[in-house]
Amino acid sequence: MHRKISDRLFERACRVIPGGVNSPVRSGRSVGVRPFFVKEAKGCRIRDEDGNVYIDYVCSWGPLIAGHAPVQVVEAVMKAAAGGTSYGIPSRLEVELAEQVAALVPSMEMIRMVNSGTEAVMSAVRLARGFTGRNKVIKFNGCYHGHSDCLLVASGSGLATFGIPGSPGVPEELVQHTMSLRYNDLDVVEEAMEHMGGDVAAIVLEPVAGNMGVVPPRQGYLEGLRRICDRYGALLIFDEVITGFRVALGGAQERYGVKPDLTCLGKIIGGGLPVGAYGGRRDVMQRVAPEGDIYQAGTLSGNPIAMAAGLAMLDIVRRDGVYEELEEKASHLAAGLGRAAEEAGVPMTLNRVGSMGCGFFSRHPVTDFETAAQSDTRAYAVFFREMMERGVYLAPSQFEAFFVSLAHEKEDLDATVEAAGEAFRATAAV
Numbered sequence: 001m002h003r004k005i006s007d008r009l010f011e012r013a014c015r016v017i018p019g020g021v022n023s024p025v026r027s028g029r030s031v032g033v034r035p036f037f038v039k040e041a042k043g044c045r046i047r048d049e050d051g052n053v054y055i056d057y058v059c060s061w062g063p064l065i066a067g068h069a070p071v072q073v074v075e076a077v078m079k080a081a082a083g084g085t086s087y088g089i090p091s092r093l094e095v096e097l098a099e100q101v102a103a104l105v106p107s108m109e110m111i112r113m114v115n116s117g118t119e120a121v122m123s124a125v126r127l128a129r130g131f132t133g134r135n136k137v138i139k140f141n142g143c144y145h146g147h148s149d150c151l152l153v154a155s156g157s158g159l160a161t162f163g164i165p166g167s168p169g170v171p172e173e174l175v176q177h178t179m180s181l182r183y184n185d186l187d188v189v190e191e192a193m194e195h196m197g198g199d200v201a202a203i204v205l206e207p208v209a210g211n212m213g214v215v216p217p218r219q220g221y222l223e224g225l226r227r228i229c230d231r232y233g234a235l236l237i238f239d240e241v242i243t244g245f246r247v248a249l250g251g252a253q254e255r256y257g258v259k260p261d262l263t264c265l266g267k268i269i270g271g272g273l274p275v276g277a278y279g280g281r282r283d284v285m286q287r288v289a290p291e292g293d294i295y296q297a298g299t300l301s302g303n304p305i306a307m308a309a310g311l312a313m314l315d316i317v318r319r320d321g322v323y324e325e326l327e328e329k330a331s332h333l334a335a336g337l338g339r340a341a342e343e344a345g346v347p348m349t350l351n352r353v354g355s356m357g358c359g360f361f362s363r364h365p366v367t368d369f370e371t372a373a374q375s376d377t378r379a380y381a382v383f384f385r386e387m388m389e390r391g392v393y394l395a396p397s398q399f400e401a402f403f404v405s406l407a408h409e410k411e412d413l414d415a416t417v418e419a420a421g422e423a424f425r426a427t428a429a430v
């Protein structure tokens, strides 16, 4: 595969954009490649500027549950755009989307739209602090909640990928109230809460971690966090930016039957447009300005094009059989990948929840960031490159998820498994 045009674009990009990219992980640095530049995408396939075609398992890092450019979403976007691209004045679509989200995720009694996952979690944490009158926040190692200052501690995603513990530019004073603990371990939470429970505003987590690779919650973990929050009067915040409308129609909270006080959404709810949302208990959300005194705002929040895309996406995922189809496809893929790795003698631990999954290059169970970090990232890099050369695009980092969409057909999954067989053999030979 040659990528001459992409390479030239990357050189130009590097002169005007830091690292040539607008978000770090997509640079491909950790897996030793330069990024390709997308020309167009449809269904589960991406075509790059040089005409190479890839089966895509990044799916824009999760939002594209129906694949690229589903007709319903594209039509809704075009129709909305023709009626104006932004008003800064309320419109009907905002009400409809909020109503639909509230109906599908019952813990979200009230909802505020924002423009990204980062904004959603940042706003939910401010609200939790304002509501409880406390400052401390507990998060978990390897979970990523966007790049807002106070959550950039022992973070997953790009920080895990590049081995960065935090970031210069975040003053110590801003993170002194954030405590990051081991994921999936209730004892460390109990212990921390015994010391400082009365000062903790919120426990925030990805109910299924998706930014250290995929790590499901242990049985009883989410319930345990719920109990602890209730005991100490802290709010439980589920960051469902990835898991919302992904692991079940009602998100991880429906799948595991645990109700958070606040939920953060993003990705799917915007149908691929820049959208996030936070919401939850009415008494808490009523504290948000202008109904309450905790400030949060946004010029483009509730943008009509984004709302239209979100509504079209929810129409798709509400159809009968969607989650069964996703489950079946993802389990078919995971089984094939597992078999292919075994046949090639490559140790792999496959974690999967519904249509999000991750193959860790490790022979040990992966239950938290500490065990995820033991994966052989060099082997992953080789595997990634071999897959890319065979027309399969995976996340360019071991510490990210693969996403299966409705647009991945059985032939695509089988072609992926076949490519993986060769790629695993090449990886084993290195």
Ligand code: PMP
Residues within 6 Å of the ligand: 061, 116, 117, 118, 119, 121, 144, 145, 146, 147, 157, 206, 210, 211, 239, 240, 241, 242, 266, 267, 276
């Ligand atoms: N929370 C989670 C769980 C995420 O996966 C992400 C992004 N990958 C974010 C928050 C931040 O969202 P955004 O990139 O839209 O700011």
